[in-house]
Amino acid sequence: MHAFPKSSVTVDLIVFTITDNSLKVLLIKRGIEPFKNMWALPGGFVLEDESLEDAAKRELVEETGVKDIYLEQLYTFGEPGRDPRGRVITVAYFALINSQIQKIRASTDVSEAQWYSVNKIPKLAFDHKKILDYGLQRLRWKLEYTTVGFQLLPKTFTLSQLQNIYEIILHKQLDKRNFRKKLLSLDIVEESGEFTEGVSHRPAMLYKFKKRIGEIIEIL
Amino acid sequence: MHAFPKSSVTVDLIVFTITDNSLKVLLIKRGIEPFKNMWALPGGFVLEDESLEDAAKRELVEETGVKDIYLEQLYTFGEPGRDPRGRVITVAYFALINSQIQKIRASTDVSEAQWYSVNKIPKLAFDHKKILDYGLQRLRWKLEYTTVGFQLLPKTFTLSQLQNIYEIILHKQLDKRNFRKKLLSLDIVEESGEFTEGVSHRPAMLYKFKKRIGEIIEIL
DNA sequence: CCAAAAGTGTTAGTGATACACCCATGT
DNA sequence: ACATGGGTGTATCACTAACACTTTTGG
Structure with missing residues (x-):
């Protein structure tokens, strides 16, 4: 039997x-080492007594001030050596925020937070x-095959706004x-x-x- | 700044x-506590210097003796309390083995290994x-929208075998x-x-x- | 009256579904 | 000759894709 190694x-x-x-x-x-002053995805350590999703929600509130938004687990990255501090495994989540509420707040280890267009991403820390x-x-995948797109819009929206997204x-x-025609045939929006x-x-x-806000349905 | 808690x-x-x-x-x-003598998914701790996928492959070889099979990361489960030994985060992988090679081998902490029909699953340990x-x-999802199904078949197979799967x-x-008709129109198999x-x-x-063995393509 | 975005129908093509009989082999 | 699974084509329906003009408002 192996010892039980521990990771962050x-x-x-x-x-x-x-x-x-x-x-x-x-x-x-980033306000701290490693990669101090470099741009990075928001995130942080999972605390002892919280679930992964709770940790993601907590970080989101700490770093953006928003809650009750769409959040989904994406993938877990755990290559040895991906963090110079030692073995760190990270569970990535993705979140969608509608264009109304983006008052970004700075937190302790964050010196600055900013929205970057996905076409103009600077060099990022870690992987x-x-x-x-x-x-x-x-x-992109989810947008085509589910209704996640609605999460990026305010409660009421025009069809053109949706198409734009x-x-x-x-x-x-x-x-x-x-x-x-397609959208209306799905019977998921109403005037x-x-x-x-x-x-x-x-x-x-x-x-x-x-549907309920936050509900995502498959439209395959 | 928080301390850096560690988890298994x-x-x-x-x-x-x-x-x-x-x-x-x-x-x-299971040959050891907790849940000794209860049925469970195969798995084990990730070692210090191996990637998550390597850990999954290692466990697979240790517990089934097979390698070079289809393996995909599924989801990461990390509810506090899901393991009585303390905080344990588990990254679940799913693997497909073709029906030829299933010589199951027993390993140190495994007293017995067995194939169970998904309709007759006994009570399982943990979550x-x-x-x-x-x-x-x-x-089920991947079967419908990708070519994973081929991973369950030997190198050559009849169309009826595939349909059966x-x-x-x-x-x-x-x-x-x-x-x-559909399958042949995809142009992914040959006589x-x-x-x-x-x-x-x-x-x-x-x-x-x-395609290359192990290659999966989308067929949406 | 001009600019700007909103709104609206029809046609052609492509893919999905439903369905029934003959073929090659072993016993 | 019979039992067993292998192999094939056609017609209908539903969905997708291509395409252009009229409407309503503010300036």
Whole structure:
């Protein structure tokens, strides 16, 4: 029988949002060694008495001030040598924040936090580039085959806003009529009765997601 | 800044195979406490200098004697209290073994190893029931949308054998003509030129998977 | 009246489903 | 000759993809 080796376990968060017609990821500038002053995914150690998901939620609140958002376990990275401090295993989570609530808060070991467009990611600490790429892949996949996309929108939204999210994340143009036809046939949104206001063109109907906020369904 | 708490990290394996027209999972009877003499998923502690995947492969060889089989990370379970020995985080992997090679070997802390049909699973140690259910769900999903199914077959196989695997795992009947039409249209198998022998009915063409063994492709 | 985004239908093609009979072999 | 599983084609239906003009508002 082997001894029971122990490792440090962390959670890392890939927090996505959409602003200015671009998909953004939250990065923090590390305030401590190792990789001090380098950009990294937010994250931290899992405490003794909390579950992995609780740890992810706690870090999210500590570093962004938001809670009750969509959170999903992504993958666990545990190559020996991925952290110079010794054996550290990290469980990566990905989170989606809607474009309204992004008041980022700084925490103890975070000197700075910032949204970066996924096309302009600086060099990242640890193996965070790899983790981020994996998260992006998962996001694209989930967007096509589930309703996660709604998590990036406020409670009511126009169909064009929704289509925009798809176009930005999948970076391809979609046909407006086909998009709407498909979406409406799924019977997962309903008209709110309200319209956009103050736009210098025809106002758009605001829709709402029929399902519970946070609920994701497969649309294969 | 928090202290850096340490946890034990294990890998658990969900090893599937198909025999006797039934989907089987490998279970071991625990030779040591906790849960001594209870059935559990094979697995063990991750050593200091090995990656998670290496740990999974090592355990697989130790407990089944097989290597070079399909292995995929499933999910990481880390509820506090899931192991009475203290905080233990487990990274679950799932593996598929083809029906030829299942010579199970016993290892030090394993008093017995056995294939159990997924319909007749005994009470399991720890939260292994939950882990197994998750693995089953993933297997069904992957079977429908990727080519993992081939991992359960020997190098050459008949189309009926393949269809059988689908029917067993998804537990529903499939139409023979449609199944073959779809499969052949994907252009991922080719005739080997050989036929089954010694059957008391028309011999069947043996096909082989065009891709590298172990390669999985999406067929959405 | 101009600019800007909202909204709306039809057609053609592709893939999915449903369905029944003949073939090759061993006993 | 019979039992057993192997092997094949066609018609219908549902979904996807391509495509262009009219509407409503603010300035």
